[in-house]
Amino acid sequence: MNTSNDAAIVFDRVSLAYGGRPIISDLSLDVGRGEIVCIIGPSGCGKTTALRMAGGLVRPLDGTVRVLGEPLTEPRRDVAIVFQDYGKALLPWRTAAANVSLALEAAGTPRSERPERIRTLLAKVGLASHEDKYPTEMSGGMQQRIQIARCLAQDPAVLLMDEPFGALDAMTRQGLQDEMLSIVAETGATVFFVTHDLEEAVYLGDRVIGLLPNPGRIGIDLKVDLPRPRDQLETREMPEFLRLRRTLFDFIEKAEA
Amino acid sequence: MKWSRLLSLLASFLVTALFVLAWKLVADYKLVSPVFLPGPDRAWTSLVRGFTTGDLGVKFLATVERMFWGWLIASLIGVALGAAIGTSPKLRAYLAPMLEFLRPLPASATIPVAIAVLGLSDGMVLAVIAFGALWPVLLATIHGFAAVEPRLYEVGRALRLSRATVIAKIALPSASPDILAGMRLGLTVALILSVVCEMIAGRDGLGNWILLAARSFRAPDLYAGVILLGLLGYFTAIAIGLLEARLLVWRSRAR
Ligand SMILES: Nc1ncnc2c1ncn2[C@@H]1O[C@H](COP(=O)(O)OP(=O)(O)OP(=O)(O)O)[C@@H](O)[C@H]1O
Ligand SMILES: [Mg+2]
Numbered sequence: 170m171n172t173s174n175d176a177a178i179v180f181d182r183v184s185l186a187y188g189g190r191p192i193i194s195d196l197s198l199d200v201g202r203g204e205i206v207c208i209i210g211p212s213g214c215g216k217t218t219a220l221r222m223a224g225g226l227v228r229p230l231d232g233t234v235r236v237l238g239e240p241l242t243e244p245r246r247d248v249a250i251v252f253q254d255y256g257k258a259l260l261p262w263r264t265a266a267a268n269v270s271l272a273l274e275a276a277g278t279p280r281s282e283r284p285e286r287i288r289t290l291l292a293k294v295g296l297a298s299h300e301d302k303y304p305t306e307m308s309g310g311m312q313q314r315i316q317i318a319r320c321l322a323q324d325p326a327v328l329l330m331d332e333p334f335g336a337l338d339a340m341t342r343q344g345l346q347d348e349m350l351s352i353v354a355e356t357g358a359t360v361f362f363v364t365h366d367l368e369e370a371v372y373l374g375d376r377v378i379g380l381l382p383n384p385g386r387i388g389i390d391l392k393v394d395l396p397r398p399r400d401q402l403e404t405r406e407m408p409e410f411l412r413l414r415r416t417l418f419d420f421i422e423k424a425e426a
Numbered sequence: 427m428k429w430s431r432l433l434s435l436l437a438s439f440l441v442t443a444l445f446v447l448a449w450k451l452v453a454d455y456k457l458v459s460p461v462f463l464p465g466p467d468r469a470w471t472s473l474v475r476g477f478t479t480g481d482l483g484v485k486f487l488a489t490v491e492r493m494f495w496g497w498l499i500a501s502l503i504g505v506a507l508g509a510a511i512g513t514s515p516k517l518r519a520y521l522a523p524m525l526e527f528l529r530p531l532p533a534s535a536t537i538p539v540a541i542a543v544l545g546l547s548d549g550m551v552l553a554v555i556a557f558g559a560l561w562p563v564l565l566a567t568i569h570g571f572a573a574v575e576p577r578l579y580e581v582g583r584a585l586r587l588s589r590a591t592v593i594a595k596i597a598l599p600s601a602s603p604d605i606l607a608g609m610r611l612g613l614t615v616a617l618i619l620s621v622v623c624e625m626i627a628g629r630d631g632l633g634n635w636i637l638l639a640a641r642s643f644r645a646p647d648l649y650a651g652v653i654l655l656g657l658l659g660y661f662t663a664i665a666i667g668l669l670e671a672r673l674l675v676w677r678s679r680a681r
Contacts, residue, residue: 244586252580258580262674271585275586305676
């Protein structure tokens with residue numbers, strides 16, 4: 170494996186087992202800087218586990234994970250993790266603004282600079298007038314937006330997203346997909362995006378990687394050559410989109426068999 | 427919402443008024459000997475007299491002070507110890523059986539032990555109160571800290587928060603509803619033990635006042651003391667309720 174040093178995330182022959190059961194085996198994967206890579210695969214194949222390793226929450230048993238050229242041993246502040254269960258990942262006793270503030274407090278941003286930055290970040294995710302609401306007063310889509318704003322407050326070079334829109338309704342999901350794409354285009358962040366939704370993977374990704382289960386390993390690595398910016402209607406009707414979707418569908422069907 | 431609150435307030439007033447009326451009737455028709463049950467009017471007169479010419483005020487304050495300090499000590503130790511135990515699964519496993527053994531011991535059972543060790547002193551009384559009020563706070567705090575959403579700890583890790591920051595900004599606020607519930611219980615225990623200790627150890631206070639009144643058949647004085655105790659319990663509960671409402675806005679604002 171030619172592990173280029175300027176890749177954002179490098180999995181170098183990574184293996185992991187839980188209680189003697191291999192979960193990920195000999196996984197090698199490069200994610201280039203600024204690239205959006207979507208990970209798909211049948212349930213339980215190790216997508217979340219791979220993401221948690223890229224976030225430094227779990228250490229591989231074998232091999233190394235490198236982020237921005239450095240071996241990863243612990244989480245880093247420039248690697249932000251968007252969890253699927255936004256309801257659990259937010260502090261319910263803090264308002265939307267105060268939740269975003271947590272990341273700024275962690276980074277040691279001076280108190281005087283925080284309100285301005287929080288306002289900008291919340292506006293960016295479409296929550297401009299909801300600063301003083303508590304998460305429990307907001308819809309699922311809005312809660313996930315808070316979490317995304319908190320992650321953006323980390324000024325991340327890498328965004329790790331674990332089925333971030335999986336629990337949202339179709340309309341909200343499409344809205345957030347486009348918001349995410351425009352934010353990423355603006356910041357140039359690298360994105361590692363886990364999803365169950367094949368169309369979502371093709372729509373968002375520069376590349377889609379399919380994992381095979383037991384133990385987790387790469388089964389397919391597809392380049393997505395669709396023009397950007399992408400459009401919910403036009404992109405999804407392109408022959409190339411349909412072809413990629415078909416290929417992935419066949420892959421998943423075989424992987425689950 | 428507003429109306430239903432007003433209505434329930436009115437209803438509770440009505441119930442109280444009916445109770446006092448029933449008390450008055452029972453006393454007036456001497457269904458119970460006036461030696462044991464004076465009417466509410468006589469108890470009230472005695473209460474007023476106790477405050478104006480007697481030293482009921484001093485005794486009342488002594489009990490309040492005792493209860494407050496005992497409760498405060500119990501709360502501080504309970505929260506600190508509970509945080510340490512609640513955040514460490516290992517400590518929890520070691521200490522859980524012993525805590526379960528000590529917990530159901532009635533706090534008043536510790537009084538003879540405390541007297542033997544500390545003598546009939548104010549320090550002894552404070553120790554007994556603090557010890558008794560410690561349990562509800564400690565157990566609630568342990569539970570609160572053990573029940574912190576693991577995902578939030580991961581958020582703390584991802585943001586590279588220090589251990590102290592994680593406790594201050596994540597674990598403590600998350601456990602605060604449990605802690606406050608424990609402190610509310612602890613306050614009740616502290617009041618009960620204050621009175622019991624005053625009776626047993628003969629310290630100045632409401633408990634002693636009630637005991638002496640009973641021994642010398644001054645029934646109105648006795649009831650004045652009991653009424654005062656009731657009021658004390660009632661208003662401390664309201665005070666802590668207000669504190670809870672202030673600290674836990676986020677809970678009441680939930681959909
Ligand atoms: N902490 C853990 N202890 C033991 N086994 C685990 C642990 N975490 C994950 N596993 C196992 O590892 C395997 C991969 O889990 P993972 O969550 O990575 O799958 P996934 O691809 O994200 O699945 P899904 O699509 O359902 O989210 C599963 O079989 C799971 O049971
Ligand atoms: Mg998963």
